[in-house]
Amino acid sequence: MTLTMDWQNLPGGGNIEDRRGGGGIPGGGIAVGGVGGLIIALIAMFFGVDPSAILGGGGSAPTTQTRTQTAPGEQDQAYQFVDRILGSTNTVWSGIFQQAGRTYTDPTLVLFSNVVQSACGQASSAVGPFYCPLDNKVYLDTSFFAQMDRRLGGGGDFAYSYVIAHEVGHHVQNELGISDQVERAQQQARSEAEANGYSVRLELQADCFAGVWGNKVSSLANLTEADVRGAINTATAIGDDTLQRQGQGYVVPDSFTHGTSEQRVRWFMTGFQGGDPNKCDTFGQNVRL
Ligand SMILES: [Zn+2]
Numbered sequence: 001m002t003l004t005m006d007w008q009n010l011p012g013g014g015n016i017e018d019r020r021g022g023g024g025i026p027g028g029g030i031a032v033g034g035v036g037g038l039i040i041a042l043i044a045m046f047f048g049v050d051p052s053a054i055l056g057g058g059g060s061a062p063t064t065q066t067r068t069q070t071a072p073g074e075q076d077q078a079y080q081f082v083d084r085i086l087g088s089t090n091t092v093w094s095g096i097f098q099q100a101g102r103t104y105t106d107p108t109l110v111l112f113s114n115v116v117q118s119a120c121g122q123a124s125s126a127v128g129p130f131y132c133p134l135d136n137k138v139y140l141d142t143s144f145f146a147q148m149d150r151r152l153g154g155g156g157d158f159a160y161s162y163v164i165a166h167e168v169g170h171h172v173q174n175e176l177g178i179s180d181q182v183e184r185a186q187q188q189a190r191s192e193a194e195a196n197g198y199s200v201r202l203e204l205q206a207d208c209f210a211g212v213w214g215n216k217v218s219s220l221a222n223l224t225e226a227d228v229r230g231a232i233n234t235a236t237a238i239g240d241d242t243l244q245r246q247g248q249g250y251v252v253p254d255s256f257t258h259g260t261s262e263q264r265v266r267w268f269m270t271g272f273q274g275g276d277p278n279k280c281d282t283f284g285q286n287v288r289l
Helices: 034-042 072-099 143-152 157-176 178-187 192-217 225-237 240-248 261-274
Strands: 015-019 108-112 115-118 121-124 130-132 137-140
Touching: 015 072, 072 108, 072 157, 072 192, 108 115, 115 137, 130 157, 137 157, 143 157, 157 178, 157 192, 157 225, 178 192, 192 261, 225 261
Parallel strands: 015 108, 108 137
Antiparallel strands: 115 121, 130 137
């Protein structure tokens, strides 16, 4: 499904590191302990996954054996698409930071296939897109987009860009020092449920920041209601409640790390409707931008 979003209108020029085809270092998982391991577990990934898949511990994550090779033309289009979306997030967030008298440092986005090394450890495509606060990089295997279509029923260009904008939202949190604050709060949490609560708020704020980006590019990219609905379907499809229902047949609220579908949609729309990051107050205190 491709909707009508005119992503070609968006400014490109993102910092993309193309590591596709490299294949990573099979079995060369580095030990991730201490701060790095903790943060990547806290900055929960967009796709609801077991953090052990990225931390390299425990069971082996399923690899995408069925990944089909894409033609060079298709790869180029994926690259172009990611470049336009990333470039537009740079423009949007630089402007917002500038208005607040701050400086925004553009993140780097690493395109990879199958396995990738990050400062937060080795990760396979199975974990979905993620952000590593230790190297300020977003990691993305574009085959995730096909997976979204197949398994989550939430495709469409704007839905794909929402995934990127959400990861960039984690970078914004890192730039603002919110990630550090949350990490400290989690270290002092008295229960796992309380610590998970902080993760949920962090995730929902990244959804809200993605909505802010959507607001700022909506006219340039000619976003339609159908585009937005596509992104909302995606948010609905990957809420923890939906994932857990699919996986276990029941939901366990205390173990939520991304937020429910309803929460994700609500916070995305909060950002999208107002375009004001100060409204992305998922922690109940000012975001201060
Ligand atoms: Zn996330």
